[in-house]
Amino acid sequence: MAEVPPEEPKKTSLGMDENIEGLLTYVLGALTGIIFLILEKESDFVRFHAMQSTILFIGLWILQIILGAIFGPLGTLVALIEIVVWIVGMLKAYQGERYKFPIVGDLAEQWVEKV
Template sequence: MQEVKMFCSKCGAENPTGAKFCSKCGAEFGVSAQSSTTSSEASTGLSPNVAGLLCYVLGWISGIVFLVIEKKSKFVKFHAWQSIMTFGVLTVASLVLGWIPIIGLVFGWIIGILSLVLWIVLMIQAGTGKMWKLPWVGNWAERQASKVS
């Protein structure tokens, strides 16, 4: 797995892992800073952490929804792109394997378990304000999220 980045729940700024205070707004990281939803950089009206988590709830479908409605937060766009790519590929692989007798069934179960584990881990990471990048997909999602929309 790749590097973990922290995002401020007040202003959405990217910060190095382990930082005590936000480099942009000065908010203290910890229980009080991450549980606060009074200010939001996400154009959805949700805190970036919640919007990032919701990008994964329905797999690639919710990723597309948040990609369309989110205009400001790089954090939310990153999680939307990562959700689309990760769960899109897993869905296509599962459909293709469904046509292959026996071996397809075995690999289908493996993909199903992998999908469930990734789904839970990615929601937890996004919900805690971390930009947790999967190998290959994470770097691509980060580049896509950085593009001006």
């Protein structure tokens, strides 16, 4: 039986592979999420990850500020969660997976169509 070569990653409207551009949506959190939401016009995969990154990191930053102001150490815990989520988001996007974080993933799917 002949080996089937791996499928080439799809190119985006910006000329990058989808998985690379998806990874980049998480690199600077909400900032790169917003940038790719504005720049990427064709790839649903990249736009989903950009929207998820934006919602996720804005939400976590707000939570970190509130919990940090009220309960101190909980703000630090949220910061550690942000690091884990950041790494998971980049890995899943790079692997070409449309991974949905709880709650945020569903919101991203709904909102990306409206933007």
